[in-house]
Amino acid sequence: MSMAGFDLKPLSQNVAESVRNSGNRVHPGFTVKEENGGVCCGWMGRTLTVASAWR
Known part of the structure; x- marks a missing residue:
């Protein structure tokens, strides 16, 4: 994109905190980590999707 x-x-x-709290209520295997300005959502240690903002 750059x-x-x-x-x-x-x-x-x-x-990130809001997504992390929501995911933990769904299942303890859900993971959220912040990386390079984006939020990575995963399952059992594997990244499934990444959310980021661009302008």
Whole structure:
């Protein structure tokens, strides 16, 4: 995306914490980690999806 002129905008701590709390209520195998300004959601140690913001 940066090659197209977009800049990565880090997500706030509140976003990651909210996703982490929601996932832990669903199942303890759900993981959330912050990496390179994005939030990685996973299952049993494997990343399934990444959310990030660009402008």
